[in-house]
Amino acid sequence: MLRVENxxxxxxxxxxxxxxxxxxxxxxxxxxxxxxxxxxxxxxxRCINRLVEPTEGQVFLDxxxxxxxxxxxxxxxxxxxxxxxxxYNLVERLTVMENVLSGxxxxxxxxxxxxxxxxxxxIDEAFRLLERVGLGGLENQRADALSGGQRQRVGIARALIxxxxxxxxxxxxxxxxxxxxxxxxxxxxxxSKEHQLPAIINIHDVSLAQAFADRIVxxxxxxxxxxxxxxx
Ligand code: ADP
Numbered sequence: 318m319l320r321v322e323n324x325x326x327x328x329x330x331x332x333x334x335x336x337x338x339x340x341x342x343x344x345x346x347x348x349x350x351x352x353x354x355x356x357x358x359x360x361x362x363r364c365i366n367r368l369v370e371p372t373e374g375q376v377f378l379d380x381x382x383x384x385x386x387x388x389x390x391x392x393x394x395x396x397x398x399x400x401x402x403x404x405y406n407l408v409e410r411l412t413v414m415e416n417v418l419s420g421x422x423x424x425x426x427x428x429x430x431x432x433x434x435x436x437x438x439x440i441d442e443a444f445r446l447l448e449r450v451g452l453g454g455l456e457n458q459r460a461d462a463l464s465g466g467q468r469q470r471v472g473i474a475r476a477l478i479x480x481x482x483x484x485x486x487x488x489x490x491x492x493x494x495x496x497x498x499x500x501x502x503x504x505x506x507x508x509s510k511e512h513q514l515p516a517i518i519n520i521h522d523v524s525l526a527q528a529f530a531d532r533i534v535x536x537x538x539x540x541x542x543x544x545x546x547x548x549x
Contacts, residue, residue, distance in 0.1 A: 318343035319365070319483050319515065324374035326360050334360040337374070340534070342483070342515040347506050349518050349526035352536030358519040361536070362485050365517070366398045367391060378482060396423035399476030399514075401505070403488040405468040409461040413452060413471050416460055417443045420475040439478070446474040450504060466497035473504060477512060484509060484516040490525065498522070502529050 319342045326335040334357045342348050350358050363369035365376050367383060376383045383394055399420075407416045421439045422430050429435065447453055450470040460468060469489060476484060486505060490498035502518075506529040509516040520526050526533050 318377075318379060319517075320375075320377040321365065322375045322377075324361065324364055324376065325372045326357070326364055326369060327372045335364065335371070335374075342517060344515060345510050345513045346515045346531045347509050347518065347529060348516065349520055349530040349533045350536050351520055351523055351526050351533060354521065356536045358521075358536050359487055362400075362487050362517060362519055365485055366395055366400060368400075392423065396479055397482040399479050399481030399484045401469070401472050401476050401484060401486040401489050403491050405465075405472045407460040407468055407471055407475075409459070411460060412456065413447065413458050413460060413463070414440075414443055414456040416471050417447060417474045417478055420478040423479065442478055443474070446477055447471075449508075450474045464497075465493050466501060469493065469501050470504070473501075473508065477508065481514060484514055484518075486516055486518040488519050488521070490520070490522065498525060499528070505529075 321338055321340045324335050324338040325333070327333050338361055340348075350361065352358050360369055364371040365383070371384060374384065378394060378397060381394060383391065386394060408419070411419075415433065418433070418435050418439060421435055425435060425439075444456065447456060450473050452467060452470050452474070455463070455467070460471065463471065484505070489505065490501055493501060502525050505516060505518065508514070518526075
């Protein structure tokens with residue numbers, strides 16, 4: 318379960334991007350955050366795993382408070398937050414399999430990590446996940462040979478192999494055509510249920526949110542985020 322209490326973010330420029338956001342997600346709920354560009358959606362998601370440091374407020378994953386963890390403890394907790402990015406964040410010169418296995422880096426020893434020698438159980442799981450996301454047979458392709466939709470499927474498999482407790486998904490379809498966007502969103506929603514994982518998904522496309530959400534909250538820079546209740 319993820320619980321966010323009164324999250325505030327003021328950037329060094331003085332820009333107040335979050336004004337006291339409070340939110341809770343649990344079970345396998347698929348929660349969409351919709352709002353115009355610049356309304357703070359990305360900042361919110363990134364404050365959860367502290368890719369952006371929040372200025373005030375608290376974030377709890379299960380009962381662990383993330384907001385005050387030191388770097389080493391935060392790194393351990395980040396394993397439990399599978400992040401799916403708008404621009405995929407793949408290593409382009411690596412293969413599909415290597416990109417997926419990089420999701421296990423937080424679990425293997427330092428030597429295994431630098432030599433990229435993963436346990437057979439991780440490799441077997443990567444094969445299974447790639448089959449599930451529709452990339453069976455493409456394990457040895459380089460990431461830079463894939464289409465946008467295929468890259469996002471690699472990103473999804475990489476997030477799942479972390480064995481996360483939650484998926485954090487930042488505008489996953491904004492670089493994709495409408496048909497691919499729909500299939501990617503369907504896949505994320507299905508996998509959330511299959512893996513019993515809550516997902517928080519930022520998106521500006523209201524119709525996609527309406528098609529796949531269990532709950533939708535609206536993010537608007539004009540009102541404090543504590544009024545993020547309004548289901549559509
Ligand atoms: P969204 O994801 O809804 O498009 P963002 O979270 O990216 O919104 O941005 C929210 C606000 O914070 C915007 O006004 C944006 O310009 C500002 N912002 C985002 N990142 C930074 C940064 N690193 N430094 C200063 N301002 C930022």
